[in-house]
Amino acid sequence: MTGTPTNAEIAQRLKEIRALMEFAGEPYFKFMAYERAAEAVENASPVGDLVSGGRLQEVPGIGKTIAGRIAELCATGSCAYLDELQARFPLTLLEVLSVPGVGMKTAQMLFERLGIASLDDLQRALDAGALAEIPRLGKKSVENIKRGVLSAKSRAHRTPLGTAAARAAEIVAFLAERSPAADLTPAGSVRRHEATVGDIDIICTSDAPDAVIAAFTGWSEAEAVLAEGSTKASIWLPGALQVDLRVLPAHLYGNLLQHFTGSREHNIQLREAAVRANFRVSENGIVDLRDGRLITCRTEAEVYATLGMAEIPPEMRLGLGELEAARDGTLPAVVGLGDLRGDLHVHLGPETTLEELAAAAAARGYEYLTVIGAEPEPARAVGERFGVRLLTAADVGIRADGSLAAPDALLAAMDLVVASVRADLDLPRDEMTRRLIRACENPYLTVITHLTGRRVGGDSGYAFDHEAVFAAAARTGTALDIDGRPDRLDLPGSLARRAKEFGVTFACCSGASNVADLAHVTFAIGQARRGWVTAAEVLNARPLAGVLAFAGAKRTAASHAGRFADP
Numbered sequence: 001m002t003g004t005p006t007n008a009e010i011a012q013r014l015k016e017i018r019a020l021m022e023f024a025g026e027p028y029f030k031f032m033a034y035e036r037a038a039e040a041v042e043n044a045s046p047v048g049d050l051v052s053g054g055r056l057q058e059v060p061g062i063g064k065t066i067a068g069r070i071a072e073l074c075a076t077g078s079c080a081y082l083d084e085l086q087a088r089f090p091l092t093l094l095e096v097l098s099v100p101g102v103g104m105k106t107a108q109m110l111f112e113r114l115g116i117a118s119l120d121d122l123q124r125a126l127d128a129g130a131l132a133e134i135p136r137l138g139k140k141s142v143e144n145i146k147r148g149v150l151s152a153k154s155r156a157h158r159t160p161l162g163t164a165a166a167r168a169a170e171i172v173a174f175l176a177e178r179s180p181a182a183d184l185t186p187a188g189s190v191r192r193h194e195a196t197v198g199d200i201d202i203i204c205t206s207d208a209p210d211a212v213i214a215a216f217t218g219w220s221e222a223e224a225v226l227a228e229g230s231t232k233a234s235i236w237l238p239g240a241l242q243v244d245l246r247v248l249p250a251h252l253y254g255n256l257l258q259h260f261t262g263s264r265e266h267n268i269q270l271r272e273a274a275v276r277a278n279f280r281v282s283e284n285g286i287v288d289l290r291d292g293r294l295i296t297c298r299t300e301a302e303v304y305a306t307l308g309m310a311e312i313p314p315e316m317r318l319g320l321g322e323l324e325a326a327r328d329g330t331l332p333a334v335v336g337l338g339d340l341r342g343d344l345h346v347h348l349g350p351e352t353t354l355e356e357l358a359a360a361a362a363a364r365g366y367e368y369l370t371v372i373g374a375e376p377e378p379a380r381a382v383g384e385r386f387g388v389r390l391l392t393a394a395d396v397g398i399r400a401d402g403s404l405a406a407p408d409a410l411l412a413a414m415d416l417v418v419a420s421v422r423a424d425l426d427l428p429r430d431e432m433t434r435r436l437i438r439a440c441e442n443p444y445l446t447v448i449t450h451l452t453g454r455r456v457g458g459d460s461g462y463a464f465d466h467e468a469v470f471a472a473a474a475r476t477g478t479a480l481d482i483d484g485r486p487d488r489l490d491l492p493g494s495l496a497r498r499a500k501e502f503g504v505t506f507a508c509c510s511g512a513s514n515v516a517d518l519a520h521v522t523f524a525i526g527q528a529r530r531g532w533v534t535a536a537e538v539l540n541a542r543p544l545a546g547v548l549a550f551a552g553a554k555r556t557a558a559s560h561a562g563r564f565a566d567p
């Protein structure tokens with residue numbers, strides 16, 4: 001840990017102490033004091049300030065002993081008492097305790113009798129049938145534990161956003177048709193457009209939650225039902241994917257959606273900001289601490305407005321300055337799907353025809369579509385029939401020396417040129433940087449796509465100086481694509497936010513080679529929003545004339561200067 005730990009980190013340590021104390025058989029009132037303290041810390045002003053000001057014990061729920069432990073945690077990141085507990089009981093026991101169906105008594109028994117101290121230990125014991133040796137565990141309990149382990153593993157296993165979002169949409173469509181659910185919304189990491197998700201959270205409202213739960217757990221795609229209650233249930237889908245559904249009364253929809261959208265960091269910061277303004281926020285509503293009044297919100301906008309903030313788009317809820325901006329009125333109006341006037345990276349090939357692409361583009365309300373692999377004449381003619389301008393483009397590789405892998409005459413004949421790094425991925429960092437800067441300086445190159453070469457859930461991409469390339473892209477008028485293909489999402493939102501500071505122009509494209517995949521542009525927009533990108537910064541949010549002017553300006557500038565001068 002570097003610097004002073006955050007309130008969330010301190011609270012986490014206190015919860016670890018609490019769990020290990022219970023495991024050690026300490027009395028209830030003793031370990032519950034740590035639970036209350038953890039909660040108090042989550043809602044308090046920054047603990048570092050309280051410690052240095054000697055005001056820690058003024059916080060309700062924090063007594064002398066625990067205040068001492070917190071001071072120790074603040075100073076060193078740990079405390080002697082926690083170290084002592086951990087020496088007797090490994091922290092991985094918390095994994096075992098997190099398994100649905102394993103209570104404290106069972107976990108203690110598994111540890112004492114079989115030495116099970118982690119999720120892996122438990123899986124091995126289940127595989128070996130060792131749990132049958134424990135007399136107090138019946139067949140049914142062992143079955144419950146098996147299901148619980150699946151659930152705990154789903155949370156550890158990450159599913160790519162593209163897969164999870166498609167699954168979430170299927171469930172929403174199923175429940176909309178077969179159950180009395182309203183306000184069906186995927187929340188959590190799917191809604192925030194995290195590149196990979198641990199599990200799918202869906203929330204909805206209904207007057208008849210039983211019927212909604214029954215439809216959900218009865219879904220034919222469910223491999224197992226992990227939990228089933230009166231207002232929530234969890235199922236397990238093929239591919240180690242858990243889905244949690246919550247059904248709640250309509251008047252709480254705004255509070256619930258806000259709570260279950262997260263992120264955890266965003267919600268912790270929101271609670272801290274709320275306490276400073278005399279409110280306590282939870283999924284059950286907002287309590288005005290001055291008079292104890294409970295405020296419930298039908299919409300998320302009401303939640304944020306109650307706390308004196310503008311509504312924050314879900315993709316931006318990362319705890320990275322968005323709450324301050326929402327309070328100060330400086331939150332940017334981020335680009336939305338409806339701002340796009342076309343797509344600049346679509347392939348003609350065996351999976352589709354010009355007619356299909358033109359019809360689909362018109363149906364999406366696009367003004368233009370850049371089709372790679374199309375001839376100019378048929379593209380113009382087909383586009384006219386469907387009322388869409390079909391542009392032509394080359395999609396070429398960037399060679400190791402930064403030149404484009406196609407003759408200038410071919411590039412000059414196209415409306416636009418898209419390029420990417422496809423080979424020689426292991427160049428030294430400096431050479432890769434030079435290669436990308438040189439590509440930006442090519443007068444024909446309009447858009448660099450999947451700049452980093454990362455793969456979602458896999459390779460993190462090749463090494464280069466991101467900022468030097470962002471500066472070159474801005475200086476030369478080269479757009480950087482946010483590739484919406486689910487295995488790419490490249491640029492990722494975090495880098496887009498950095499690139500924005502350099503004045504980069506972005507493109508938000510699907511990279512589709514069939515009509516269905518044109519919808520992948522949604523994921524490009526998701527990353528753009530995570531990066532605080534506005535419509536004004538997106539090339540394909542401009543009218544056709546603006547796109548052609550952008551490409552043309554670069555060609556003209558280069559023909560005057562001979563090449564781009566580096567200032």
Ligand SMILES: [Zn+2]
Pocket residue numbers: 345347372395511
């Ligand atoms: Zn392509």
